[in-house]
Amino acid sequence: MKGAAVYNTSHIMPEWRIIAEQALHILNVVLAGYFIAGNGTYTLLMLMSLGSVWVHSQKAGREGPHHLLESPMTPPVTIIMPAFNEEETIVESVRSTLKAEYPGLEVLVVDDGSTDATLERLIAAFELVQVDLVYRQLLPTQPIRAFYLGQGRTNLTVISKRNGGKPDALNSGLNLCRTPYFCTLDADCILERDALLRLMRPVLASPVSTAVTGGVIRVLNGCEVEDGQVARIGLPRKVLERFQVVEYLRSFLLGRTGWDQVGGTLIVSGAFALFHRQTVIEAEGFSTDTVTEDAELIFRLHRWAREQKRRLRVSFMSDPVCWVQCPSSVRMLARQRRRWQMGLCQTLWKNSFMHFNRHYGVVGLVSFPFHAYIEALGAGVEFIGYLAVPLALLSGLALPPLYLSILILGLTYSAFLSIGSVVLEDLTHRRYPSLKDFSTLLLYAVLENFGYRQLILWFRLQGYLKFHTGCRQWEKVVHGAPNR
Amino acid sequence: MPTVSGVVFAVTLSSFLASGTLIGLALLRREQREKHFHEFNELRRLTLPIISSLIAGTLDYQTALQALGEILPSPPQRAQVVERLLFDGKNPASVSVPLLRRLAMDFGLVELWEGALLSSSRPVPWGQPVSRPVGALGRIRALHFLLRVRSAERLGLIGHAPSWRLLVRALEDPHPQVRATAALALGAIAEPQSFAALVERLRNVVLTPSLSLSMRHIKAALVCFPLRQASELLELLKHSHPRVRVLAADVVREMVVLSPGAGGAEELPLLNPQDVAPELADLFLTRLVFDQNPEVRARAAPVIARLNDPRAKWQLVNLLNDVQWFVRLHAVRALAQPRFGTLAEHVTRRLTDENWRVREAAVRTLLSFGSPGAERLLQHFLTTPDRYSREQIAEELQRRSLLSVRPGEDGVWGQPQVRERLMGLEKQNDCRGTACRTLVPRPSQGQKGTASRTPTAAEVADDRKDSHQGRNLPPQ
Numbered sequence: 001m002k003g004a005a006v007y008n009t010s011h012i013m014p015e016w017r018i019i020a021e022q023a024l025h026i027l028n029v030v031l032a033g034y035f036i037a038g039n040g041t042y043t044l045l046m047l048m049s050l051g052s053v054w055v056h057s058q059k060a061g062r063e064g065p066h067h068l069l070e071s072p073m074t075p076p077v078t079i080i081m082p083a084f085n086e087e088e089t090i091v092e093s094v095r096s097t098l099k100a101e102y103p104g105l106e107v108l109v110v111d112d113g114s115t116d117a118t119l120e121r122l123i124a125a126f127e128l129v130q131v132d133l134v135y136r137q138l139l140p141t142q143p144i145r146a147f148y149l150g151q152g153r154t155n156l157t158v159i160s161k162r163n164g165g166k167p168d169a170l171n172s173g174l175n176l177c178r179t180p181y182f183c184t185l186d187a188d189c190i191l192e193r194d195a196l197l198r199l200m201r202p203v204l205a206s207p208v209s210t211a212v213t214g215g216v217i218r219v220l221n222g223c224e225v226e227d228g229q230v231a232r233i234g235l236p237r238k239v240l241e242r243f244q245v246v247e248y249l250r251s252f253l254l255g256r257t258g259w260d261q262v263g264g265t266l267i268v269s270g271a272f273a274l275f276h277r278q279t280v281i282e283a284e285g286f287s288t289d290t291v292t293e294d295a296e297l298i299f300r301l302h303r304w305a306r307e308q309k310r311r312l313r314v315s316f317m318s319d320p321v322c323w324v325q326c327p328s329s330v331r332m333l334a335r336q337r338r339r340w341q342m343g344l345c346q347t348l349w350k351n352s353f354m355h356f357n358r359h360y361g362v363v364g365l366v367s368f369p370f371h372a373y374i375e376a377l378g379a380g381v382e383f384i385g386y387l388a389v390p391l392a393l394l395s396g397l398a399l400p401p402l403y404l405s406i407l408i409l410g411l412t413y414s415a416f417l418s419i420g421s422v423v424l425e426d427l428t429h430r431r432y433p434s435l436k437d438f439s440t441l442l443l444y445a446v447l448e449n450f451g452y453r454q455l456i457l458w459f460r461l462q463g464y465l466k467f468h469t470g471c472r473q474w475e476k477v478v479h480g481a482p483n484r
Numbered sequence: 485m486p487t488v489s490g491v492v493f494a495v496t497l498s499s500f501l502a503s504g505t506l507i508g509l510a511l512l513r514r515e516q517r518e519k520h521f522h523e524f525n526e527l528r529r530l531t532l533p534i535i536s537s538l539i540a541g542t543l544d545y546q547t548a549l550q551a552l553g554e555i556l557p558s559p560p561q562r563a564q565v566v567e568r569l570l571f572d573g574k575n576p577a578s579v580s581v582p583l584l585r586r587l588a589m590d591f592g593l594v595e596l597w598e599g600a601l602l603s604s605s606r607p608v609p610w611g612q613p614v615s616r617p618v619g620a621l622g623r624i625r626a627l628h629f630l631l632r633v634r635s636a637e638r639l640g641l642i643g644h645a646p647s648w649r650l651l652v653r654a655l656e657d658p659h660p661q662v663r664a665t666a667a668l669a670l671g672a673i674a675e676p677q678s679f680a681a682l683v684e685r686l687r688n689v690v691l692t693p694s695l696s697l698s699m700r701h702i703k704a705a706l707v708c709f710p711l712r713q714a715s716e717l718l719e720l721l722k723h724s725h726p727r728v729r730v731l732a733a734d735v736v737r738e739m740v741v742l743s744p745g746a747g748g749a750e751e752l753p754l755l756n757p758q759d760v761a762p763e764l765a766d767l768f769l770t771r772l773v774f775d776q777n778p779e780v781r782a783r784a785a786p787v788i789a790r791l792n793d794p795r796a797k798w799q800l801v802n803l804l805n806d807v808q809w810f811v812r813l814h815a816v817r818a819l820a821q822p823r824f825g826t827l828a829e830h831v832t833r834r835l836t837d838e839n840w841r842v843r844e845a846a847v848r849t850l851l852s853f854g855s856p857g858a859e860r861l862l863q864h865f866l867t868t869p870d871r872y873s874r875e876q877i878a879e880e881l882q883r884r885s886l887l888s889v890r891p892g893e894d895g896v897w898g899q900p901q902v903r904e905r906l907m908g909l910e911k912q913n914d915c916r917g918t919a920c921r922t923l924v925p926r927p928s929q930g931q932k933g934t935a936s937r938t939p940t941a942a943e944v945a946d947d948r949k950d951s952h953q954g955r956n957l958p959p960q
Contacts, residue, residue: 055627067668072738073704131882134875136840149883204700205664207689405492409499416499423506427513435514442507 020397024388028400031385035406038374039413045258046420052261053253053318053428065197069103073204075180076104077196077274080173082166083187084112089325089479090187091125096228097185098156102196106155109187110173113142113163122158127151139171139285147176165474167286167293170270174285177277184294186271188479190220190230190323198320199274202313211279211301211312214268215320216252218431219245221328230323235437240333242444243452244326249441250421253318253428260316264367266302268314270294272322279304279312290350291474292343299351302363319429325479334459335475341379341463342471348372349467379460382410386454411449418445524568530555531569538583549590566591571638585642594644597635600628601650601666629659636662640669648675655685664701671705679713682706686735687720690727699731707738714739715761722767726777733772733783736764740787751822754792765791773799778808785811789818797827804830809839816842820849828853828860835864835873843873847880 068074079097083090090109097107111119122128128148135144142164150156161172170184181203183196195215203210221244222236236242259265270293280286283304286293298314305312327333348371355372357364385407392399422441425431432438466473534551537543543551556562570584570593588594636654639647651673654666667685670678686702720732743759757765769791772784785803788796803815804827816834819827834846850857865877 055630071704072707072742073700132878133882134840134879205661205698207660207698402489402492405489405496409492409496412496413499416503419503420506423510426510438510438514 017397020392020395021400024392024397024403025400027384027388028403028406030381031403031406031410034374034378034381034385035410035413037370038378039410039417041370041374042254042417046254046417046424048261049254049257049318050420050424053257053424056318056428065194065201066101068197068200068204069101071204074103074197074200075203076106077102077200078106078108078173078177078179078182079185079191079196080170080177080182081107081109081185081187082112082169082173083109083114083118084163084166084169085114085116085118085476085478086187087114087116087118087121090118091121092225092228093185093187093189094122094126094156096190096225099193099228100191100196101193102200104179105196106157106177106179108173108176109156109158110169111158111160112166112169113145113161119158119160123148126156126158128156128158133157133176136175138175138281141168141172141175144172165288166270167288170293171285174277174281180277181274182277182280183274184270184272185322186324188325189271190225190228191272192321192323193229195272195320195322196274199272199317202315202317203274203276206313206315208311208313209276209279210315211276211305212265212268212298212314213274214256214265214314214316215272215274215322216318217248217269217271217324218252218321219248219326220323221326223323233431235432235440236328238328240330240452241326241328242440243448244333246418246422246441246445246448247456248326249425250418253424254417254421256316257318259367262362262366263313264362265314265316266298266363266367266371267295268298268316270297271324272320276312282308289472290343290346291339291472292347295343296347296350299347299354302360303351303354306359321431327477327479330455332477332479333456334462336477337456337459338463338466339475339477341376341460342467344371345376345464345467346472348376376464379457379464383457383461386457411453414453415446415449418448421445524565527555527565528569535569539580545586549587563592563596567593567596567638571641581641581643585644588638588642588644594639594642594647597639598647598650600631600635601639601647601654629657629662632657632659632662633665636665636669640665640672643673645673645675648673648678652678652681655681660698664698667701667705671708674709676709676713679706679709679716683716683720686731687723687728690725690731703731703735703738706735707742709739711739711743711755711759712761715764718761718764718767721764721772726775726780729772729775730777730779730783733780733787736768737783737786740790743790752790755790756792760791765793769793769795769799773803778806778811781806782808782811782814785814785818789821789824797824800824801827801830804834809837809842812837813839813842813845816845816849820845820852822853824849825853825856828857832860832864835861835877836868836870840872840876843876844880847877851880851884 079100081093081097086093094107094109109122111122127150129151130146131149133147135147142162145160145162148158148160150158157176159172159176161169164172174182181200183199185191199213199215202213219236219241220230221238221241222234223230224232224234235245256265256267273294275297279301280297283297283300285297287296287300290296301312301314304310327336348368351368354360354364354368356369360368389399389404389407391397419442422438422445425441426438432441531552534543534548534555538545538548552566553562556565566587570587632654636651639651648670651666651670655663655670657663657666667682670682682702682705686699686706689699689702714736717732717736720728721736723729723732740755740760743755755765768784768787772780773788775781775784781803785800788799788803800815800819803811804819806812806815812834816831819831824831828850831846831849834842835850837843837846847861850861853860861877865874868874
C-alpha cells in the first residue's frame, strides 16, 4: 500500500498546480470576456463617434456659434473658477476667461484658502477692491473671508474662503452665482474664445431641459499661449505628455461622444462643463464625500431627475475646447490617475442601486455596468492578466492555449482604437494640421500600449486599493506654467 | 479550439488592416484637402480685390460680375466656389446683405438653396473629390439634411424674402435641425406673412409635445418681427391653455424689449397705438394682469410699463403687491425708469419684501429714479429696523460706487447727520456681514473695504428659508 501510494503521488501534479492551472483557465475566460465587452463597446462607441463628430463638424464648423452672441434667447452664464495654490497660472487663466465671447458673462474666481500668492496676484493683476457682498448660503460651505470686485470691471468677482476642497469652493461660487447657467472651469485652463457659445448650443437647441453640457479638454503642454489664448498648437516634447495627448483624444472624441449618442453620459469633466444652476442647487450641489465631484454630480442628477420625475438631458459636445496643462512627471500623473480611479469607485459605490436598474434606462442598463465592470474593476482583471504571465513562467506552469494571443490581441485592438481617435480628430477638427504631428500622434497611439498603458494600469490599481482602504485624500497635482 | 484561435487571429489581422485603412483614408483626405485649398486660395486671391472694390463702390456691379465670371470656373462648379467665397469663414466679412443677396441671386445660389430645401439633391459627380464637403454630403442621402440646414440658414442670412413660403414648408421637415434653422431664417427675413405660420408652430409646440421642436428657436424667430405684428398673438394670449398664454406673453414681452429705442436707453420710450394695437394693449391691461397663471402676470409687467395708457401705472402697482414673489420682482424691475418716480413710495415698500431678489430689484429701481430715489433709499436705510433690507442697499451701493464715487464721500451720504447715523450703526454692529460699514466714510482706509463676517446659524437658516422660496420658479 505504501509503495502504491508513493507511486501514485509521484505521477500526479501537486494540488496547488492543479488549482493554479484551473485558475489560469478561468482567468483566460475572464480576460476574453473582458476583452469582448470592453473593446466591443469601444468599437461601437467609435463607430457612433465617427458619424456624429463628422456630421457635427460639418455643421458647426461652417455655421459657427456667433449668432448666439446676438440672440435674445442666449441666457447669461457665470464661470466659476475654483483655485487652490495656482499662483503660476491663475492670472493668465482669468485673463483668458474674461476674453471669452459670450453675452452677459460673469466670472467668479473662488480662492479656496490658497497658501501661496494666488489671491495677491489676482488683486494686483485686476486691481481688485475688497467689498462686502450679501452671501446667501443655499449650500453649506466653509466660511468666507472676503469678496473682491474688479475695479472698473463689473463682471469679475473673487471670493476668498477657508480651504474646503474643490467641491466646497464650487458650492461657494454657486451660492453667489446669479445667472441661470454656470460653467465650472479649472484655474489652470485656457478657454477658447467661442467655447462657451458652443457649449451653450445644446441648451438652446434641445426641446428637453439640458442640465449639463460637457466640452472637450485638450492638452496645453507644447502649445504657445499669447495674451490669454492658445496662439500656436503643438505637440509637447516630453514622451509622457504626448501619450496623454492621444489618451485625451481617445477619451473625449471617441468615448464621451459615443456615450452622448446613446444618452448614456455619466462622466463630464468638471474642468470645463456647463450646468443649470437651479437644478444643481435642488440636487444639493457638489458633494464633498468623493474626490471626483464632477462625476458624482452627474450620477446624482440622473438619480434626482428620476426621483423628481423630470426629464433632463446630460449632453456632450465635441467642439467646445478648453486647454489644460497635463501632468508632466510620473509622480504627478500617478496622483491624478489614482484620484480619478478612486473617485470613480467611490461614485459607483455610492450610486450602486443604479446598477442594472431598468428605471434609469441606458444609464442603468449599459453605461453604469460598463463603467463598473470595465472602467473600475477592469483595472484589476487586466493587472492580474499581465501578472499571470511572469508568475506562470517562473513556476513552470503552462499558460492556457490562446492566453498570450488574447493579451496580444487586446493590445493590438487598443492600438487600433487609439489610431481611430487620432484619425477621427484629423478628419474633423484638425487641431494638429502638420503631417509631422499627425504621424507622431499615430506612432504614440501604437507605442502607448507598450509601457504607458501598463503604468496607468498600475496607478489605477493603486487608486482602487486606496478606495478599499477608505481613503478620501485629494492628491494635489501641480502643473507648470504654459509656454508664453 | 482551432476555431477560437482562428477568430483571435482574424480579429488581430482585422484590427491591423482597419488601422491601416483609417490611416490611408486620413492621408488621402489630407492630400485632397491640400489640393482643394490650394486651388481655392488662388481663386480667393484673384476675386478678393474685385469684391473689395465692389464693396468700396469703386467698381460698378455689372463690371464686377463680368470680371468674376471670367475668373471663376464654369457653371456646375461656379456656384459652389462662389458660395464658399462668400459664405464660408470670414471672407469677405464686410459684404453688405443687399449686395450679398444680389450676388447670390446672380450666381444661381438662391436657386440651388431653394432646390435643396425642396429636397431635390444636387447632382454631384462621383469623380468630384470627397474633400469637397458638398460632394461628400451630396453622395450620402442620410446627410442631405445638412444641405437643407445650410440652405435655410443662407437664405435667412441674405434675407431673401421670396423664399419665405419654402421656409415655412421647411418647418415641417422630417429633420429637427432643418425645422429649427428654417424658423431662425424666417425670423431673419421677418416677412410679415410668415408670422402666422410661426405663431401656429408656437401653439403646436405646447399642445403637441411630440413635435420635438425647440421652443427657443420659435421664440427667437418671432421676436425678430416688428412689434406691430404682436397683435397676431391675440388668439394665443386668450388661449385656454396656460402654457400657451405664457409663451405668447413672453414673445410680446421680448418684442417690446427689442423694439426700437429700447437699446440701453435710460428712459424707454412709450409705445403708441401705431406700435401696439389698442386691442392688445387692452388685453394686457384688463385681462393678462389678472391672469390666473402668475407667469403670465409676471410677463405682462414689462409690457404694461411701456404702454402709453393712464391705467398702466395702477396696474403695475397691483402687480407690485402680487402674492407671487416673481410677479412682484418683474413689476419692480419694469418700474426702473425715471418716469415712474412718482411710484417711489410703492417701490420703497418692496425694500422689505420677504424675497431678497425683490429687495435687490427695489434698490436698483429706486436708484434709477435719480436723486429723489437715492434720498428715499437713504431714509429707508437709516430708519428701517430690517437689517436684510439695509445690507441689500449697502451691497448695491458698494457695487455702484466701485465704478464712480464712494458713498460717504459725496452727496447726501456725506452730510453730518447721515455720517453720525452710519457711525452709530457701525458701533452697534447692526449690519449683518458688516456690509453697512463700507458706507461709513473712512478716508484713512483708502480703497480697502471691510472683511465679511460669517453669518450665524440662525441667519443661515433664515437665508435658506428665504432663498428656498425661489424654488420651482421660472428662470429669470
